[in-house]
Amino acid sequence: MSTSPRKVKSFPKDDKSKPCHLTAFMGHKAGMTHILREVDRVGSRSHKKEVVEAVTIIETPPMIAVGVVGYIETPRGLRSFKTVFAQHISDECKRRFYKNWYRCKKKAHTRTGQKWADEDGKKSIEADFAKMSKYCVAIRVLCHTQPKLFKLKEKKADIMEIQINGGEMADKVAFAQSLLEKPIHVKISSLKTR
Numbered sequence: 217m218s219t220s221p222r223k224v225k226s227f228p229k230d231d232k233s234k235p236c237h238l239t240a241f242m243g244h245k246a247g248m249t250h251i252l253r254e255v256d257r258v259g260s261r262s263h264k265k266e267v268v269e270a271v272t273i274i275e276t277p278p279m280i281a282v283g284v285v286g287y288i289e290t291p292r293g294l295r296s297f298k299t300v301f302a303q304h305i306s307d308e309c310k311r312r313f314y315k316n317w318y319r320c321k322k323k324a325h326t327r328t329g330q331k332w333a334d335e336d337g338k339k340s341i342e343a344d345f346a347k348m349s350k351y352c353v354a355i356r357v358l359c360h361t362q363p364k365l366f367k368l369k370e371k372k373a374d375i376m377e378i379q380i381n382g383g384e385m386a387d388k389v390a391f392a393q394s395l396l397e398k399p400i401h402v403k404i405s406s407l408k409t410r
Contacts, residue, residue: 227379230354234382236391241402242361242376243276244368277365278399282309283358284392285377286348297352298344301325302396303332308373309360317371348389355380355388357395 227239251271255262283301287294305325311317313324331337348355357380360373380388 222374222376224376224378228381230381232383236380236383236387238357238378238400239381240376240378241276241400242279242359242374243274243402244361244366246273246275248272275366276402277362278401279359279361280306280309280399281357281359281392281395281397282306282375284345284348284389284396285356285358286352286389287354287356288351289353294354298348299358300341300344300348301328301358303329304397305329306360306373308363308371309375311372312360312375345389345393349386352385352389355385355392357392359400362399 222242224240249271250268252266252268254264254266257263281302282305283299285299286297288297305328307322310322310324314320314322331341356377358375359378360375363370363373380392382388383391
């Protein structure tokens, strides 16, 4: 993940009949190995025969959701409408906002945390979520990795926007709100096998 840009080229098309779900997940390449499998391809020379193939092992520890971004449709494409950050943001995530961590004042997102504490701030956050569910056409969650769980020397978390598909817009906003500050595990059952 750290060598390629932290961005999805295109998200899958939204299907409102399905329940709300995330459309991507972040992980790091842990290594490679090989597998022995039986080929099921009619017309191929290797049909019903065993072949050895290379496979990549991807390590996917839980991600943490730290924000919600709502997008509106414009003549020039999608534009971010509202962004709401979580109350508590970890230092691993804050490291990404600075070039030099030990020299900085570490003041990033201190006001967003204070916004959740007082009543006026909570009202404005609820108003933002209400506006998102009314006007937005796409809802994305800002997620970051947890580098301490990887066997790497990196301390800076990778941050990425992940779109929520399925359900109505109000359901998506509620789903995104429920994910804030919680670890998100990859679900093996949701992964499609070829």
